[in-house]
Amino acid sequence: MSESRKAELHYDGKKYEIPVTVGSENEHALDISKLRSESGLITIDRGFKNTGSTKSAITFLNGEEGILRYRGYSIEELAEKSNFLEVSYLLIYGELPSKTQLDDFVNEITSHTLVHEDVKAILDGFPSRSHPMGVLSSLVSSLTAFYPKSLDPNRSLDEINGTIIRLIAKLPTLAAWSFKNRMRQPIMYPKNKLNYTSNFLHMMFGLPTTETEINPVIASALDKLLILHADHEQNCSAATVRIVGSSHASLYASISAGIAALWGPLHGGANQAVIEMLEEMKDSGGDVEKYISRAKDKNDSFRLMGFGHRVYKNFDPRATIIKKAADDVLDQLGIKDPVLDLAKKLEEVVLKDEYFKTRGLYPNVDFYSGIIYRALGIPTDMFTVMFALGRLPGWIAQWKEMRETTEPIGRPRQVYTGENLRSYSDINKR
Numbered sequence: 065m066s067e068s069r070k071a072e073l074h075y076d077g078k079k080y081e082i083p084v085t086v087g088s089e090n091e092h093a094l095d096i097s098k099l100r101s102e103s104g105l106i107t108i109d110r111g112f113k114n115t116g117s118t119k120s121a122i123t124f125l126n127g128e129e130g131i132l133r134y135r136g137y138s139i140e141e142l143a144e145k146s147n148f149l150e151v152s153y154l155l156i157y158g159e160l161p162s163k164t165q166l167d168d169f170v171n172e173i174t175s176h177t178l179v180h181e182d183v184k185a186i187l188d189g190f191p192s193r194s195h196p197m198g199v200l201s202s203l204v205s206s207l208t209a210f211y212p213k214s215l216d217p218n219r220s221l222d223e224i225n226g227t228i229i230r231l232i233a234k235l236p237t238l239a240a241w242s243f244k245n246r247m248r249q250p251i252m253y254p255k256n257k258l259n260y261t262s263n264f265l266h267m268m269f270g271l272p273t274t275e276t277e278i279n280p281v282i283a284s285a286l287d288k289l290l291i292l293h294a295d296h297e298q299n300c301s302a303a304t305v306r307i308v309g310s311s312h313a314s315l316y317a318s319i320s321a322g323i324a325a326l327w328g329p330l331h332g333g334a335n336q337a338v339i340e341m342l343e344e345m346k347d348s349g350g351d352v353e354k355y356i357s358r359a360k361d362k363n364d365s366f367r368l369m370g371f372g373h374r375v376y377k378n379f380d381p382r383a384t385i386i387k388k389a390a391d392d393v394l395d396q397l398g399i400k401d402p403v404l405d406l407a408k409k410l411e412e413v414v415l416k417d418e419y420f421k422t423r424g425l426y427p428n429v430d431f432y433s434g435i436i437y438r439a440l441g442i443p444t445d446m447f448t449v450m451f452a453l454g455r456l457p458g459w460i461a462q463w464k465e466m467r468e469t470t471e472p473i474g475r476p477r478q479v480y481t482g483e484n485l486r487s488y489s490d491i492n493k494r
């Protein structure tokens with residue numbers, strides 16, 4: 065990256081030179097790391113929409129052109145040719161693995177899928193109405209109790225790698241057990257002869273006694289969904305993982321925080337909100353046009369969930385791939401579901417409507433992922449848990465990069481807008 069470019073800031077009769085950093089995809093950024101010390105000025109950018117928090121070599125996305133690449137590989141190619149654990153290896157270690165490296169990685173993960181039996185005591189403490197995301201965030205944080213060496217993020221690379229492997233191996237188990245707690249059903253232990261995605265589905269729903277494997281259509285669709293959710297540069301939850309990790313909190317604590325951030329309906333909770341919106345539409349008679357009108361009515365708080373994106377201006381490249389996967393899964397499984405029929409009708413109307421087209425409100429990844437999860441029999445309040453399962457390698461890669469580049473502790477500034485200095489007054493005189 066070239067850093068010889070400079071910008072000039074003229075303020076209050078003075079001129080300041082600001083270095084410009086240029087990334088490998090020709091993104092230009094004003095480096096303001098010395099701005100306050102040289103000028104007394106800071107910048108403000110609510111939601112950091114125009115502010116880069118770091119330099120990163122993990123994921124590149126271009127919102128205008130609908131490009132998303134993991135370590136330089138397009139998600140289109142990875143979704144078609146790779147699998148989730150190979151993509152996880154790529155994101156975390158930076159290169160596609162050799163066959164030996166992938167076999168070792170998969171074998172390591174397979175041998176760590178079990179969790180300590182005491183986790184069940186923690187799980188039993190959660191009421192059945194507990195949202196699986198809250199349970200999952202707590203269970204991930206509890207891993208520090210069973211693996212206290214993970215508390216120190218500055219241990220040897222081998223020990224850090226062991227912490228990473230354990231988390232990738234155990235998250236599906238913890239996620240499935242969070243679901244079983246929700247259903248007040250007995251937990252299912254991992255069957256390590258199954259692959260990663262199938263093992264998760266087995267722990268969720270059990271392996272059909274007459275079958276030796278999970279339906280390959282379902283397992284393949286889920287593996288593709290996990291790939292497409294694996295990372296998304298500095299989204300809310302990844303930024304959370306990095307800032308928590310910047311205090312030298314453990315990987316497990318940082319990922320637990322990332323799960324909490326993803327839980328929000330404006331982030332990972334959007335896929336759950338999409339299906340809840342469609343179910344409300346169905347229960348109120350399925351009049352799509354009524355909801356389209358409400359979405360356009362400035363006096364109506366109703367908004368279409370699963371449409372548009374903060375970063376992608378014209379289309380979400382993940383949605384394009386997932387839409388086809390959704391059609392394939394519904395066709396291959398022969399699923400007839402009025403909610404899914406409603407989703408297709410809503411998609412058709414919105415894609416033709418100039419009001420939504422001019423506002424970049426097209427179906428995004430959350431619109432279609434909820435449709436597939438529902439078709440796979442995954443309950444609505446587990447949808448965001450599925451997002452977390454997919455996003456885990458991205459979070460780990462972001463945390464690892466932040467540690468390896470010895471990023472300083474994150475500590476944003478502010479502009480104070482409160483009261484000026486005033487004296488304490490006696491309570492009887494207020």
Ligand code: MLT
Nearest residue numbers: 295296299300331374375
């Ligand atoms: C994501 O994949 O994290 C979501 O699309 C949100 C985002 O990138 O801001």
